[in-house]
Amino acid sequence: MTKNFWKELAARGPIVALAPMDGYCDSAYRQVCKTIAPNVIPFSEFYSADGLVHSKDLAKRVLPHADIEKPLIIQIFGKDPEKFRQAAIIIESYGVSGIDINMGCPAKKVVKSGHGSSLMINRDTAFRIVEEMAKAVKIPISVKTRLGWDNHDLLVDFCKGLENAGADLISVHGRTYKQAFTGKADFTGIYDLRQHLGIPVVANGDIMGYADGTRKILHPANRDTLVFPGEESVLGTGGGWKNLDGFMIGRASFGNPWCFLPDGHRPTLGEILEIMELHARLLIETKWPKGALEIRKHLVQYLHGFPGVKEYRTRLVHTESIDDVYGVTADIRREHADLLGMPLEPAQEAAFAQAWDQCNG
Numbered sequence: 001m002t003k004n005f006w007k008e009l010a011a012r013g014p015i016v017a018l019a020p021m022d023g024y025c026d027s028a029y030r031q032v033c034k035t036i037a038p039n040v041i042p043f044s045e046f047y048s049a050d051g052l053v054h055s056k057d058l059a060k061r062v063l064p065h066a067d068i069e070k071p072l073i074i075q076i077f078g079k080d081p082e083k084f085r086q087a088a089i090i091i092e093s094y095g096v097s098g099i100d101i102n103m104g105c106p107a108k109k110v111v112k113s114g115h116g117s118s119l120m121i122n123r124d125t126a127f128r129i130v131e132e133m134a135k136a137v138k139i140p141i142s143v144k145t146r147l148g149w150d151n152h153d154l155l156v157d158f159c160k161g162l163e164n165a166g167a168d169l170i171s172v173h174g175r176t177y178k179q180a181f182t183g184k185a186d187f188t189g190i191y192d193l194r195q196h197l198g199i200p201v202v203a204n205g206d207i208m209g210y211a212d213g214t215r216k217i218l219h220p221a222n223r224d225t226l227v228f229p230g231e232e233s234v235l236g237t238g239g240g241w242k243n244l245d246g247f248m249i250g251r252a253s254f255g256n257p258w259c260f261l262p263d264g265h266r267p268t269l270g271e272i273l274e275i276m277e278l279h280a281r282l283l284i285e286t287k288w289p290k291g292a293l294e295i296r297k298h299l300v301q302y303l304h305g306f307p308g309v310k311e312y313r314t315r316l317v318h319t320e321s322i323d324d325v326y327g328v329t330a331d332i333r334r335e336h337a338d339l340l341g342m343p344l345e346p347a348q349e350a351a352f353a354q355a356w357d358q359c360n361g
């Protein structure tokens with residue numbers, strides 16, 4: 001992958017990415033998302049730059065990936081530019097397509113160590129990290145950050161510094177460090193940032209799916225003059241302002257990898273069960289034995305919102321093997337055969353709920 005990767009991608013349409021999420025975006029999750037939505041660019045959960053340099057074991061455990069995950073972006077965190085440089089070389093040797101630097105994690109432990117969000121206020125270190133990595137590898141370097149520490153006054157300056165240091169893409173979660181996950185994501189500062197940078201800018205925070213993302217990346221001044229995706233490029237500048245280049249979805253993808261699809265596809269119960277089985281198989285294969293326990297939190301999300309599934313949920317949070325998972329999905333198929341082909345259109349959810357309730361007596 002060349003340094004132009006992000007620019008070329010942005011020129012073809014909105015960048016649609018799976019947001020990096022610790023404890024979620026492992027190889028199995030990324031494969032599931034790519035199986036459903038080949039258009040998505042998967043970001044990994046974050047890994048320690050120091051850990052990758054000092055432990056061969058960590059690199060061997062987290063960097064190998066399946067072809068379907070490509071183009072895969074690996075995210076790392078840390079604070080030492082030299083460790084980032086060495087980690088970048090290791091990551092590149094695994095055939096990864098890009099490296100993302102975490103400059104937005106607000107977790108106390110992370111910030112106290114000088115990692116994540118604290119790089120927004122240790123700017124010289126942040127710029128040196130990007131510079132060292134950009135010089136060391138041929139693959140693109142991106143940064144994921146937040147609006148700022150407690151407001152977005154310094155966002156443009158900070159990101160210009162990152163661009164000058166060699167960053168090829170910036171993604172911004174529309175909350176400050178102080179907000180952590182509270183309040184609503186605000187993209188105002190991100191639209192402004194886009195006017196000042198030559199590299200693509202991706203927005204993140206509270207995006208529910210493809211349609212929501214493509215609407216939110218339009219600069220508000222362009223919204224009246226631009227038509228929507230499929231009719232004309234969303235990268236147009238109808239109102240004279242640059243639009244954002246794409247969006248990242250995190251939490252809305254839990255149990256719903258279909259959220260990345262442009263056509264608003266709503267899965268049937270049958271499709272959902274198949275993907276639950278695929279997810280379980282992949283996670284248990286790639287992360288045995290831990291994966292057999294980790295899969296529980298994913299499986300319950302797939303059935304989120306289906307009324308009358310309490311019983312199955314209880315069983316799903318106690319699975320210990322792939323056979324346990326197959327046992328639950330087989331029972332759902334048998335007991336609700338008439339519902340398997342029912343697409344979950346939003347307008348039909350009430351009907352679906354009713355049908356499900358009836359089935360459950």
Ligand SMILES: Cc1cc2nc3c(=O)[nH]c(=O)nc-3n(C[C@H](O)[C@H](O)[C@H](O)COP(=O)(O)O)c2cc1C
Nearest residue numbers: 019020021022045046144173205206207249250251
């Ligand atoms: C469980 C969880 C783990 C996360 N781990 C990371 C991480 O490893 N790296 C990172 O940059 N952001 C991480 N985030 C933040 C997300 O990437 C994203 O910025 C945030 O969830 C807002 O997007 P959303 O509203 O689409 O979920 C995490 C978020 C969640 C919920």
